[in-house]
Structures are given as C-alpha cells and as structure tokens.
Amino acid sequence: MHKSQSRRETVRVGVAGATGYAGQELVRLLARHPGVELRFAMSSGASDRVPSLPALARLWDGAVSSFAPDRLAADTDAVFLALPDPAAAEVAPALVTAGRRVFDLSGVFRLRDAGQRARWYPEVASLDGAVAYGLPERNRERIRAARLVACPGCYPTAALLTLAPLFAGGLLEDDVIIDAKSGVSGAGKTPSERTHFSECHDSVSAYGIFSHRHGAEIEQELGLPVTFVPHLVPLNRGILETIYARLRPGVSDKDVAAVLDAAYRDAAFVRLLGAELPHIKHVVHTNFCDIGWRVDAASRRLVLVACLDNLVKGAAGQAVQNFNLAFGFDERAGLWA
Amino acid sequence: MHKSQSRRETVRVGVAGATGYAGQELVRLLARHPGVELRFAMSSGASDRVPSLPALARLWDGAVSSFAPDRLAADTDAVFLALPDPAAAEVAPALVTAGRRVFDLSGVFRLRDAGQRARWYPEVASLDGAVAYGLPERNRERIRAARLVACPGCYPTAALLTLAPLFAGGLLEDDVIIDAKSGVSGAGKTPSERTHFSECHDSVSAYGIFSHRHGAEIEQELGLPVTFVPHLVPLNRGILETIYARLRPGVSDKDVAAVLDAAYRDAAFVRLLGAELPHIKHVVHTNFCDIGWRVDAASRRLVLVACLDNLVKGAAGQAVQNFNLAFGFDERAGLWA
Amino acid sequence: MHKSQSRRETVRVGVAGATGYAGQELVRLLARHPGVELRFAMSSGASDRVPSLPALARLWDGAVSSFAPDRLAADTDAVFLALPDPAAAEVAPALVTAGRRVFDLSGVFRLRDAGQRARWYPEVASLDGAVAYGLPERNRERIRAARLVACPGCYPTAALLTLAPLFAGGLLEDDVIIDAKSGVSGAGKTPSERTHFSECHDSVSAYGIFSHRHGAEIEQELGLPVTFVPHLVPLNRGILETIYARLRPGVSDKDVAAVLDAAYRDAAFVRLLGAELPHIKHVVHTNFCDIGWRVDAASRRLVLVACLDNLVKGAAGQAVQNFNLAFGFDERAGLWA
C-alpha cells in the first residue's frame, strides 16, 4: 500500500464548500498534494475579499469562487463535496453522471437501507451501486472502484476502526456502548446558541441520546444495535470515544491485540497503543486514529479508547485518503506532514 | 458608606432583558438581595419553558415574562434595563416620566456631549439632568439623586477607577494608552461568527482600534484623549486592562499609592494591590475591581493593571451597587457573597 | 429539612489544608456562614504574605496559619480536613478523641471493608463506629450522630445520587457503566505534568481504567460491581457523569421518574431535569447536583447524566452541608448564594 505512485499527470480537482471548516482543511491539504491541480474552491458564501482564506495566505492564494456545479462537472476529474446535506444530495448525482469521481463528506449517501435513509435523510435519491462507504482501512477495493465515495465522519470512523475487526473476528458479545466526546468544530461553522463561545466554554453536555443518525450508521456497518451517546466538550478539534464491550468467554487481552494488529498491519494511519491510552492532543492536525484498550479478565469487560481529529481523519483527511486510493496515489500522499 | 440599612420595606423591582448574560446576572443578584421584591423578569424572547433560567432553578423559580414596558412603569419602584441600545433608548424616557428609578446598562445615556452622542448613538433623545453617570466610587452624590443611572460597562469602569483619581490629583501627563483584554461574554448572547467557539477559542485578536465608543466614554470622563485598544481573549468572564501612563516630573511611586489609597479608603469593591499584579481569576463572580501598578522611575513610566468581572462590576453588580446607593441600602447589599 | 435553625451560638470552626482548592472553597463558604466563627485556616505551606488568599481579600482577611493539629483539637467545635490522604489519616483520630466533630474530605475513612481499605489506603487505622459516609441526601441520620463524617468526592457523589435510589427501588439490572468527565481542579493544586496547562488544554484522555479507588467506593455503596472510567477534560471546575444502566423487564421511564422524585422531594440540592440533559455550566459555583435521563424502551437501556461542581457538591459544599446537619442548621445555611 505504501509504494510510491507511478502516476505522472496531475488530477484536476474541485472543492465545493471551501469556506467551511472541513472545506478549508481540504484546500489546505490539496494545495500541497503532489498529484493535484486545485482548479476550483467554491462556496455559496464566496465574497470578493482577497485572500479568501486568510489562514492559508501564501500556502494557497487562489480565490474562492461562487458555487457553480456545472463548472465542477465540466472541468475537473474529481470533486470534493463539503456541503450541507441537502446541497450534497442535490449536486452529487449530476457530477457522477458527468463522469466525475465524487468524494462526499456529507451523510446523505452513507446509509444503504432504504428505511434508515428515509428516516434520517428523507427525499435523498439513491445512487445505489455507484457508492462506496469511504472508510479506507476497511473498504479499499470498493473505494478504488466507486464513482462516489461517501466518507464517514468522526464518530463512525473512530467507532468502526475500533470495533469492526473485533466483531468480524467474533471476539465480542453484542452489547456495545460508545461514549463520544467531541470538540466544537464538529458542529460546523454556522453560529448558533449551542456553539456560542460563552455557552460551550467551561461546560460539558450530552446530546442526541437515542436519536443521533451517526448511531444508525455505526449500526449499519457493524450489523448490530449500539448505544451511542455524543457529548460536546470545550475544545475545538478532536474527538475521543470510550467504547464499552464485553469479550466472549475464552477471549483474552492477547486475542484483542492480535486481531487489531492483523487488521492494521499495513494501515498507515491507525496507531495501536495497546494498554497506553490515547490523548486527543497527539492526533490533532494529523490523519491518525489512535487506539488503546484495557481488559478486566474477571468481568470480561473490554474498554477501548479511540481518538482522531474530526476535521482530518474525520473529514478532509479521510476524503483525501480515499482520493489517493481511487487515483492510484500512495495512500499517504498529501497527508504526511 | 458601610453602615447597615435602616430601611424596612422592600423595593419592587423589574428587570428588562432578563435572559441575556447581564440580565441573568441581575436576576441572580436581585433574587437574593435582602431589600428587593423581584416582581418582573422580562424578555422579548420569553418562552414557556419552566424554569426559564435553568442555571437559577431553586434560587429563583419565577417565570420570565414577555417584555411589557407598561407593566414595568405601573408596578415597580425601580427598573433595571439590560437591553440592546435601541430598546433602552426607546423605553427609558417613559419609565422616568412615570416616576420609576431606572438603572440602565446600555450605553445610550452615558455620553453627555451632543456631538459625541450623535456620532455613537444617533437618534437617542437626551434625558439631560435626569441622568447620572453610574460609577459609584466616583459619583455617589449624583447617583443618589438621579432619576436614571447610566451604568458604565467593563471597559470604562476599569479605566476610570484606575485613572480618574490620578488625573484629578494632577499626577499624570496627558498621554495614556489603555490595552484591554476581554472575555467573550462581553460580546453578549447573540451568536455571531466572531463569538463562535471555533473562531475565538485558541485565538487572540484586537478590534475596534480608533473606533470604539467606549473610548469616547473614557475620554469624556477623563477630559482628555486616550488610545484605547480592546482585544478578545479566550475566556468567558472578566477583563483586564493594562494602562500605560507617564508621571509628571517629581511624582513618585509613593504619590501614586497615596492618591489611590485616599480615593478608595471607603470603597468596598476596589482592592488596591500595589506592586502585586492582579489576575482575572481573583475577581470573577465578584463585584471587585483589583488594581496593581509598577513605576519605572528613570523613564517616569507608570504601568497600571486593573481587572474585574464584566458581568458583575462591569454590568449587573455595578447596577445593583447604584441601586443600593439610590435606595439607601448598604452599598454591598446583595453583592457580598 | 428546610426549617430554619433555632441555634443561637456560633460554632467555632477550623479548616486544615486551607490553601488547596477545596480548602479555599471551605474558607469562602464558612466565612459567610451565619452560624460559624472561623477561628483557624491552617496550611502546612502557610507563608507570611498578606492576604494569604488573594481571591478572598475583603471577604475573609484572616491569616492562614501553620498547620497545628493541637490547636485545632483545643480551640474548636468542628474541624474540616482538606488534607492529603496520609495527613488526614494521621490527624483525624486525635481530633475525634478530643471530642471535635470532624468533616473529612479525604478518601481514607470512606471504605468500610478492611480488605478494600488495605488495598487502597494501606496503614490507615479504622475509626469504625465513629464514622458516617457523608452523602447527606442518602444518610442524614447517621451523619447527625457521627463523630467523623467521611465526605465523598465528586465521582461517588454524582454516581450514588443517581444510582442509589434506583437500585434501592429494584429498577435496574446489575450491569452499570459510569463514564465520568472531570475538570482539572479535581486533580488538586500540586503542579504535575498531567495538569500542566499545555498538556491538558485542548485534549481529552481517559485514566485509571479498572484501577480507580473511587470505583471501589461506588461499588461499596451500591453493593455491586460497576465499570467506572474517568476522563480529564479541559475545563477547571465541574464533572459530568454519563451512566449506562438497563431497566429490569417491566420497568418504565415513569418508574424511574417516580423513584427519583420520591428520593429527592425534600433535597434542596438535587435538581431533577427529566428528559432535559444537564450542563456543567449550570452547576459550577453551586452545591447543586443536576440529573437528567432518557430511556429507550425497546432495549430497556437507561442513560442518566449527572453533573456537579467538584469543589462544591463534590468537596467543600458537601462538607458544609454535612456540618449543617450535624449542628442543627438549615441544610442550606452558607450554601444558598
């Protein structure tokens, strides 16, 4: 997987939603990607201020232009969508039809079950066979072939990287609890009371208990129900999930380590810490997902802790990693700084 | 000043703007004030949720009601206005006419000069002689007599408590710089990009250079021009001002201490620290203003540092302190927890 | 419980460990308590700086004196111990023998089982019958009679207030998970790498999985094993616990509400929010514990969320509440500001 690219030509790329937090991170990553020509950074809120993205001045001095899906369809090879759900649902089909490879950061194409999709994303047309679930460590072959890669966000990514190999290996009983702590940038860039500094600084709260659509997504990929409770914590970037599972009788701490080691032996971006517990500070501004765990043999209780940067491995970095797979680049291209 | 009250009857009080940050702090303070009957807590955004102010449940379980100035005029003795500037400008005159004592936290009645008022608060009618500038430590007699007390906010309060006695004593040359660092709650409760958690967490920035109306207010009270630069820093409550002045020839460190000591000998809420430098953490949730200073004799440079809680001494606490003066209570009543 | 005190004389009180975070909070609370004469605030690190506690200047201008257990035994009625575990273990027995009522914030006298005590607090002598477990809402009678009240800290307090009535009422199956998020002040005042600003700001991490002695304390009081995982989150004051339980067959959401309502009908400091979820910001600087919950009927999963201020209801406020019980004051005395 790590072998260097043999490609010579650059891929013409467009970003839609370039001024949001995930969108800005996409521009930052793609501007330095050795195989990318960043042709368009579009935003429905584009203004004439120059530079449009002050944090990126000198690193990328292009102008953010008004959102124009037709131009994306006409003059790119690949399009990254960092749009609100309805906008993504609206523009993706035409881009796929036009032959573009689409890397979508929204949630609208991630659920396969029609009933679940109707519940969480009503009125989104199915793209069926064109779509791959974009968790590269678990789904490389489908991602390479798909027209649209539906990139999972921070919550499913941390949960699935941790749990999917263990369930696949038959190590766990079915009852799983995922307690997630998220920084505020995960709520996006639109001001709201909930994300007002004075409301979330110095506080912690739970939200979305039994009613968070990312729980449905985790359940789809694991094939079993989970209890998923997200919390807002007062930091900007990064999430940490504490996952409570129970080992099947006869399964040991060593079995857990063996299964995870085997699953991620060739995964550049999953760092297994064993009994060391991960810290959000070690993953921010990287595409890594760090995973640690502890077992209490007497009760067969397994506690796993996973963390990642919600704007990188939980959004823009994941999308670039999928792009690398789809276009034959080294999986780390543009992500290894 | 500290003598206990002799009053027996309680004062009937209303708060307009009770769900904003200063308004909630007013409700918190007035609910435990021994001489107050809190009759109304009104808000234009009042809803039917009970309790209306979840942080205050049990401490004050009244309902926040819809904003109704007529009821304030009819059934109170005193009204606290914690409203946006235009709303305060609109309702205050009628309350004064109705004979209510008004304690206004907005900026609209603080500037006396017609030209300055026209610049910063166009279309605000003058209330002229009815108004006192509500800095209690500098203006007790006028506050006792006034119909409307225009309570200064955090920036002028810290600057004037520090500088006014020194200029009045003739200790300083005219050139003064005030570098202010403010927590985010000073920007109010309305969500905005500027006060979005992800925008102000982990950042510091200056704003309003040469164009902040609180600079005009400081200049009015000192009677000379100042350079005033506010900054947003990533904490919720509290401001700290670093003030750069120059001593007149022959003035010493001891003179500074003597003048400040004399000015605040009887001031319950000004704590003079001398060469100890104040910390915001020591004043939050109190009505104190802490002041420290250092002198470099060779250059005659005087650096003063003052801090206070913008929602207490810079807003609700200051208004209650003025209320105490106006109604003959101990100045500390309701503020000394 | 809320009836006013009839006592007339003040209680002579001493605080040991007055410069730590819980100790400072004790001084702050006791200095304004209407029935207390605060005779001693002692610290092994007392210096000659005046005032010793700059945040409390004016509110309490006494001097912090060197730690002298003999003077506490001789000249007080009640002693609050906010000391490190070994120091508390050393001085408490003599104070009890001298006839003082002791309110201990350390962990050393909380475990009753000799084996557990030997594991977590080796070499601590038992005080046996003299001790009451100081959770006032669950143990009022014993606290009134005890010589030493072993006040539980933030983690057990939130967990037990939430779970104890539900287990006592037979509503829950035995398997319980407690995921706790704690501010940094809970780690105390001694600098360490773990509590260094640059290490814990902008990060979250789990610690003490399967090896935290507060887990043992929760298990003792509930009488069954629990999975307890604490986390450090980047705020100063406050903890929030998310508790995952399972209802026994036939138990409904209404049963949960009924049991909790009955348990806390007369509890001044427990606020039940029902399906509203609590926020740390609403409890900091108060003695409240806020509790909310949600039920998924299909899976019988019950998720409870509880939060409190670790320095107040999780430390100093709890101790003062116990003191009020022991000396016949209104339970809210000194705590209702």
Place this chain on the structure above:
Amino acid sequence: MHKSQSRRETVRVGVAGATGYAGQELVRLLARHPGVELRFAMSSGASDRVPSLPALARLWDGAVSSFAPDRLAADTDAVFLALPDPAAAEVAPALVTAGRRVFDLSGVFRLRDAGQRARWYPEVASLDGAVAYGLPERNRERIRAARLVACPGCYPTAALLTLAPLFAGGLLEDDVIIDAKSGVSGAGKTPSERTHFSECHDSVSAYGIFSHRHGAEIEQELGLPVTFVPHLVPLNRGILETIYARLRPGVSDKDVAAVLDAAYRDAAFVRLLGAELPHIKHVVHTNFCDIGWRVDAASRRLVLVACLDNLVKGAAGQAVQNFNLAFGFDERAGLWA
C-alpha cells in the same frame, strides 16, 4: 531567496533537548526536511519508552537518547540546542570549536553588550564574532556566515519584525510600548504553579513589568528603550503583540505601508495585512508572522499588531529557517506544509 536548492547531500543533524516543546517541534520539522538526516534527538530526561515522542509516532520513530554532547560534536554537521540557558551556555562553545554549526534557541548568546549580558545571563562566556543574531528577515548575510546562530524567541521576533524597518526608515518617534499576550507553552514544559491548568485557565495576568530580559534584547536590536509588558493568556500556542508607536510629523499611513512592503517583499514568512488585524488562529502551526496596523492621523498614533506561533516562528521554525540559510537550502525547506 525562494530559488530551489541545488544541494544534493543531506546534512547530518542533532537536536539537544528533544523532549521539550521547542525540541519536539524541531524533531517534527527536521524529520520531514528533505535535506536533513536526523541522527540524534537527545534529552537529559530520555527514558526507554518507545516511541519516545508519542505524538510523532510513525512520523519519526527514532529513539530519544541520553544527552551526550561529545557524540553531537563528533557525528553531526549541525546541532540545534533547545536547552535551558545554563546547559546551552555550557555546551555551545565546544560544539563551535569542534566545527559544528550551532543553532541555539536559548537566550544566552543573544545579548552583545557585556553589561547587559552580565545582568541577565551572568557567567556566560562570550563567543564574540562567532555569533549572529538569528532573525533571518533582518540579518541574512551574517547568519549565513556565523558559527553559532542565536535564534530570538517569540517576543523579540514579533517586535523586531514589526518595528525594526520602521525605525530604520526613520518613521517613528522614540517612545514605544509593546503589550504582549502569550500562550502558556512559551513557559516551557516544566510544571509550576504558574502554568498549572487551574491557575492559568480562565485568567489573564501581566508579569515581568520593567524586568523582562526579552525587553533588553528588543532594546539592543532597536537601539532605544522600550516599554515591554508580557501577559499570560489562556491558550497554548501563539503570541500577539500590540505595539503603540508615534509617527514623526509628516509621516503617513502610506509611508508605513511602503516601508514594510519594501522590507518584506521577498520574505516568505511575513504576511502584511495592512488594516486587517491579525488573529493568532491564523498563524498557529505555521512559521508565519502576520502584521496589521492602523494610524490615527490627528494624533500620529500608530498601532501595530503582530502575531506568530511561539513554538514555530518563535522557536523551532525560526531555527530551521536559519539552518536553511546557513546550508544553502530554500528558506522554506521543511517549513512549507
């Protein structure tokens, strides 16, 4: 300046002090530098844990080894010293004598005046002509030739980049005030009460008024006295300086812009924002210094605001930039991600 390197061979490099904050940042930058072979990362606190720097796992999996100056002298071409002042003073001379190029992040070799050096760094031997003051934008030629580059820290870098061209151009009167706001990582990695999370979170304070050695360094480079007051603000990385100067009569806003534009036309890492004011959030994790300014023509008051990341442009990035100059690399090599 931006022309690409023609060098082919890699430079053998060692880092001393690799586990401190600046040291870790050096390892991070040098590990991906295309012209560097990172041979040694040493620390007096090196342990056997693998990986030694968990945040850098995968990016740099070398072992941090015990501090061994002899090995640095024997087997490197260039050495970066990220050591406490006394350690840097002790080991630098021998490394210079051994022919190594030394990039020192400490303060001990920055002051040229013997009297000043005796005051702030007593007992440090002079290295005289071997030393260049390592502010690359102002001192390129001397840095290319020097044996030891004394790299200025965050405070002097922001102040000098802003003021030096303006004084050199004769635009300013002599009286300058620098009000600096610094994140906590600038205080280093050693735990202390001052940098304890619970002490600096939610607070702001000034320190070192009239007694900060970086003020002396700024005065040396400008050739005139300044008033320099640093403050600690509750964020981890980044400083912002607000600088108060006065224009000489006849000097305009345009003159300021012209002089700064000319000074930094070819400077990759200085971004001039004009009347836009910089934000710390836009420079963290970069080697940029952002500068904005405003002029009040009537009073000739000039307010400049500059910010940078104290661990990059104020420490490790600056040192790497100097290294690039000294070894003929593009100035941006290893710094442009």
